[in-house]
Amino acid sequence: xxxxxxxxxxxxxxxxxxxxxxxxxxxxxxxxxxxxxxxxxxxxxxxxxxxxxxxxxxxxxxxxxxxxxxxxxxxxxxxxxxxxxxxxxxxxxxxxxxxxxxxxxxxxxxxxxxxxxxxxxxxxxxxxxxxxxxxxxxxxxxxxxxxxxxxxxxxxxxxxxxxxxxxxxxxxxxxxxxxxxxxxxxxxxxxxxxxxxxxxxxxxxxxxxxxxxxxxxxxxxxxxxxxxxxxxxxxxxxxxxxxxxxxxxxxxxxxxxxxxxxxxxxxxxxxxxxxxxxxxxxxxxxxxxxxxxxxxxxxxxxxxxxxxxxxxxxxxxxxxxxxxxxxxxxxxxxxxxxxxxxxxxxxxxxxxxxxxxxxx
Amino acid sequence: xxxxxxxxxxxxxxxxxxxxxxxxxxxxxxxxxxxxxxxxxxxxxxxxxxxxxxxxxxxxxxxxxxxxxxxxxxxxxxxxxxxxxxxxxxxxxxxxxxxxxxxxxxxxxxxxxxxxxxxxxxxxxxxxxxxxxxxxxxxxxxxxxxxxxxxxxxxxxxxxxxxxxxxxxxxxxxxxxxxxxxxxxxxxxxxxxxxxxxxxxxxxxxxxxxxxxxxxxxxxxxxxxxxxxxxxxxxxxxxxxxxxxxxxxxxxxxxxxxxxxxxxxxxxxxxxxxxxxxxxxxxxxxxxxxxxxxxxxxxxxxxxxxxxxxxxxxxxxxxxxxxxxxxxxxxxxxxxxxxxxxxxxxxxxxxxxxxxxxxxxxxxxxxxxxxxxxxxxxxxxxxxxxxxxxxxxxxxxxxxxxxxxxxxxxxxxxxxxxxxxxxxxxxxxxxxxxxxxxxxxxxxxxxxxxxxxxxxxxxxxxxxxxxxxxxxxxxxxxxxxxxxxxxxxxxxxxxxxxxxxxxxxx
Numbered sequence: 096x097x098x099x100x101x102x103x104x105x106x107x108x109x110x111x112x113x114x115x116x117x118x119x120x121x122x123x124x125x126x127x128x129x130x131x132x133x134x135x136x137x138x139x140x141x142x143x144x145x146x147x148x149x150x151x152x153x154x155x156x157x158x159x160x161x162x163x164x165x166x167x168x169x170x171x172x173x174x175x176x177x178x179x180x181x182x183x184x185x186x187x188x189x190x191x192x193x194x195x196x197x198x199x200x201x202x203x204x205x206x207x208x209x210x211x212x213x214x215x216x217x218x219x220x221x222x223x224x225x226x227x228x229x230x231x232x233x234x235x236x237x238x239x240x241x242x243x244x245x246x247x248x249x250x251x252x253x254x255x256x257x258x259x260x261x262x263x264x265x266x267x268x269x270x271x272x273x274x275x276x277x278x279x280x281x282x283x284x285x286x287x288x289x290x291x292x293x294x295x296x297x298x299x300x301x302x303x304x305x306x307x308x309x310x311x312x313x314x315x316x317x318x319x320x321x322x323x324x325x326x327x328x329x330x331x332x333x334x335x336x337x338x339x340x341x342x343x344x345x346x347x348x349x350x351x352x353x354x355x356x357x358x359x360x361x362x363x364x365x366x367x368x369x370x371x372x373x374x375x376x377x378x379x380x381x382x383x384x385x386x387x388x389x390x391x392x393x394x395x396x397x398x399x400x401x402x403x404x405x406x407x408x409x410x411x412x413x414x415x416x417x418x419x420x421x422x423x424x425x426x427x428x429x430x431x432x433x434x435x436x437x438x439x440x441x442x443x444x445x446x447x448x449x450x451x452x453x454x455x
Numbered sequence: 456x457x458x459x460x461x462x463x464x465x466x467x468x469x470x471x472x473x474x475x476x477x478x479x480x481x482x483x484x485x486x487x488x489x490x491x492x493x494x495x496x497x498x499x500x501x502x503x504x505x506x507x508x509x510x511x512x513x514x515x516x517x518x519x520x521x522x523x524x525x526x527x528x529x530x531x532x533x534x535x536x537x538x539x540x541x542x543x544x545x546x547x548x549x550x551x552x553x554x555x556x557x558x559x560x561x562x563x564x565x566x567x568x569x570x571x572x573x574x575x576x577x578x579x580x581x582x583x584x585x586x587x588x589x590x591x592x593x594x595x596x597x598x599x600x601x602x603x604x605x606x607x608x609x610x611x612x613x614x615x616x617x618x619x620x621x622x623x624x625x626x627x628x629x630x631x632x633x634x635x636x637x638x639x640x641x642x643x644x645x646x647x648x649x650x651x652x653x654x655x656x657x658x659x660x661x662x663x664x665x666x667x668x669x670x671x672x673x674x675x676x677x678x679x680x681x682x683x684x685x686x687x688x689x690x691x692x693x694x695x696x697x698x699x700x701x702x703x704x705x706x707x708x709x710x711x712x713x714x715x716x717x718x719x720x721x722x723x724x725x726x727x728x729x730x731x732x733x734x735x736x737x738x739x740x741x742x743x744x745x746x747x748x749x750x751x752x753x754x755x756x757x758x759x760x761x762x763x764x765x766x767x768x769x770x771x772x773x774x775x776x777x778x779x780x781x782x783x784x785x786x787x788x789x790x791x792x793x794x795x796x797x798x799x800x801x802x803x804x805x806x807x808x809x810x811x812x813x814x815x816x817x818x819x820x821x822x823x824x825x826x827x828x829x830x831x832x833x834x835x836x837x838x839x840x841x842x843x844x845x846x847x848x849x850x851x852x853x854x855x856x857x858x859x860x861x862x863x864x865x866x867x868x869x870x871x872x873x874x875x876x877x878x879x880x881x882x883x884x885x886x887x888x889x890x891x892x893x894x895x896x897x898x899x900x901x902x903x904x905x906x907x908x909x910x911x912x913x914x915x916x917x918x919x920x921x922x923x924x925x926x927x928x929x930x931x932x933x934x935x936x937x938x939x940x941x942x943x944x945x946x947x948x949x950x951x952x953x954x955x956x957x958x959x960x961x
Contacts, residue, residue: 319823322810330800335759336791337811338780 097447106443113439114389114396118403120435125428134418142417143410143428156413158296160405162367166191166359168304168401170383172311173355175392177348179315180327184349186232186247187356188380189254190225194357195364196261197224199371202286203266203277213285214299218361225357226350228254233349237342243349251380259373266371277371280364288366300362304401307355312394324348356380382408385433404429458521460485460644461506461613466515468501475501477668478515483613486642488635490655490676493665494688494744494912499648502665503615506646507539508532520612530561538606539615544598548591552601555590559605576607580634596627603634614638615646620654632658652681664688685947689914708906709733709756709787709875710768714775716755724748726755727930733875733906738897739935740921741910743950748930749910750792753879756908757789758782770874783815786874790864792883792910794857798864801853805845808852809834809867816871833870841866842892858889865893869900876900879910894920914946926950 122144126136147156170187177184184190198221202213210216232246266277280286291297315321326334327344335341359379368375386404390396411425459482468476476498483489493499504510506517508526517524519535526532529539546555553570557563564572570586577584582600590598599619606614616635620628635645635658649655655662655676662676664687671687679687714729726748733739743749754760756767758779767775769787777785791797799808810830814820819830834848841862845855852860861882868876881897882890898920901907910927911917917924918938925935926949933949 317825317827319814319820319825322807322825326800326803326811329802330796332793332797333800333811336757336779336789336797338758338778338783338815340778 117435161296163405169359171386173352189251190353190356191360192254193228194221194225195360198361221361222354226354229353281369490659490662497665498668536612538611553586740917743927788873789877792879837866858885
């Protein structure tokens with residue numbers, strides 16, 4: 096038999112090896128799943144991982160990759176700060192929706208005024224909206240000791256209802272002939288989060304995501320705030336002893352992660368999505384949780400993980416349309432990734448030792 | 456008396472670096488209330504864990520009703536009629552009393568039947584408890600009743616109770632004692648673990664006293680005074696104090712007055728009306744049995760818990776409402792008892808841990824931006840000056856042995872030239888040479904004019920380094936008395952709860 100024992104120090108090798116092994120295991124078991132579903136697993140994996148990057152239509156998929164990866168990365172960076180401090184914001188999806196609604200609401204209210212700084216104002220409104228939505232569970236936690244996991248998650252459903260109400264009511268396009276959904280912001284030049292360089296998928300959200308990665312990296316490695324954050328997560332009592340105020344930490348982390356999620360929502364609604372619609376949100380807020388962990392809660396790791404996850408989204412669409420794989424199959428595939436990652440994670444801090452048989 | 460219910464003979468259990476139990480033997484008769492008395496770390500827990508099948512002894516034998524008793528697991532121990540109520544309850548808040556009881560049983564009867572049984576037992580033993588209430592709504596005393604009833608439903612021959620009164624109000628203690636006496640009258644033996652001397656004197660028929668893993672004596676507690684019991688518990692090997700410097704004339708460095716603090720968490724101890732005065736260059740030793748407010752006092756002094764500004768004064772300045780960082784800036788430093796997770800972050804490197812408290816006074820961060828090279832240099836200085844055995848400052852704190860990490864933690868504070876340093880259990884679990892080095896460092900610091908509060912359960916240590924001595928007892932601090940000339944009996948009384956010396960003649 097084997098015994099699991101704690102390593103004296105975390106294994107640096109496994110810290111980075113675990114995600115790689117997790118991806119490989121996901122390929123093996125995901126491939127098996129595809130095979131059971133009657134699809135050639137090798138072909139499916141090729142379509143997921145190879146085709147979007149180097150296939151015949153890569154010119155179309157590569158920009159898509161950026162468009163999908165940017166919100167994931169932006170949200171995951173925010174979440175990772177909280178996760179590092181032991182603050183579990185599971186409701187980024189809701190903050191994403193509220194951010195989008197606030198920003199879009201501002202634009203729709205000013206329509207059709209052309210204003211040079213409208214998009215920046217929308218970004219700020221989106222960030223504030225998301226931050227406030229994130230602060231609801233934070234305040235409830237510090238005031239009444241509620242569980243932020245539960246509250247933030249439940250607020251996602253509240254946000255979804257709000258989104259539906261907005262799309263069907265207040266923000267509905269008055270010239271939309273009764274169809275649900277708002278005016279299309281893509282047709283409102285001041286509010287449109289357009290591609291910076293045409294045909295690349297590079298919009299302002301991508302820029303914001305990259306800035307967030309760099310900023311988070313520097314703050315975590317060089318600033319006392321990052322240090323306090325890491326202490327809070329690793330040893331809350333020691334953090335308190337060091338002088339970290341846990342209440343403030345909860346508020347700041349939930350505010351930042353909510354704000355970044357809100358910003359991501361705004362970039363999406365003002366850009367690729369274009370309008371407030373019932374099904375505007377597609378789960379970026381939840382997938383970002385996987386991205387954050389897949390990236391070891393490390394900014395650079397999150398950057399890579401976000402791209403990888405975007406790849407599975409796009410690859411998933413390809414397998415869906417070309418091979419008839421159900422959407423659920425690709426979702427299971429993504430779920431496997433997190434599952435294997437968490438399982439492999441054990442090896443960073445623990446190791447297996449064969450146990451000698453002993454008469455207890 | 457016929458065959459003893461349980462006999463222990465020569466039980467020995469060693470852990471790496473420490474012999475928890477060394478050749479312990481005693482008997483428990485049927486229906487006897489037997490106290491197991493000893494300081495923290497005396498080996499009480501290990502001993503009962505062996506009886507309850509959680510730990511297997513290295514050597515020695517047990518018999519139950521004359522038959523060899525080798526429980527391989529708590530299940531086996533329960534099957535043989537040994538039940539245990541732990542100090543910390545294992546109950547589910549969201550479930551009802553009956554559901555919780557059912558979870559702890561091997562073959563629970565249906566809920567309705569079980570509720571009736573619970574009612575019967577609770578009536579029979581005077582333990583008022585409604586089986587349908589949710590455990591989350593119960594007081595600590597009621598929760599303990601759930602645990603006790605869970606045990607009683609299995610009809611135990613021996614009931615082990617681990618510090619059962621630490622979470623109870625005096626009224627609840629009365630109820631518990633009535634129950635225990637009734638059980639004992641019906642023939643159930645009780646092994647009662649505690650360090651509360653008066654309780655043991657009033658409840659227990661016999662007491663076995665452990666010190667440093669060895670059995671010191673078995674006695675009839677009612678025939679001994681609290682002071683005699685305390686003396687047996689802590690030993691008489693105290694050395695005379697080496698220091699007798701009179702510093703009472705020098706300036707006051709730290710003054711605490713009328714400090715009351717409710718416990719930060721369930722099962723914590725409230726601080727009650729703590730008053731102390733500490734002079735420059737003085738070492739104040741604070742003794743007391745664990746769990747009497749040591750952690751809480753440290754937190755109140757370090758700034759982890761806040762109070763009214765004037766309740767804590769540092770060099771005359773009110774600091775009670777300031778957090779740890781502000782107090783550090785003013786020169787009030789602390790080193791908590793728990794090295795891993797409180798004084799240091801286990802998974803962080805020594806450099807990062809040096810930064811943890813060093814950042815304030817050593818200016819390792821300008822505008823929040825960390826100067827890692829300076830922090831690393833400081834970690835190296837601590838390692839060098841305090842002889843911390845480690846490959847280097849990049850090593851994670853958890854990789855260090857207890858003694859080495861403790862030297863690092865103490866060194867980290869001492870090298871910051873504090874005006875007042877508060878340490879809790881500075882040499883707990885540390886080998887003798889490291890302990891001597893740490894004590895010397897504290898004395899050197901005091902010689903340079905710093906004032907030191909040393910909270911410890913090691914009386915030898917306190918006598919060795921303190922100028923004055925006070926004891927914590929249920930969150931109250933006795934008046935500090937000059938350490939020189941204190942007798943072991945006086946110390947025992949200060950720790951044992953008799954406030955003032957008039958109560959000495961029990």
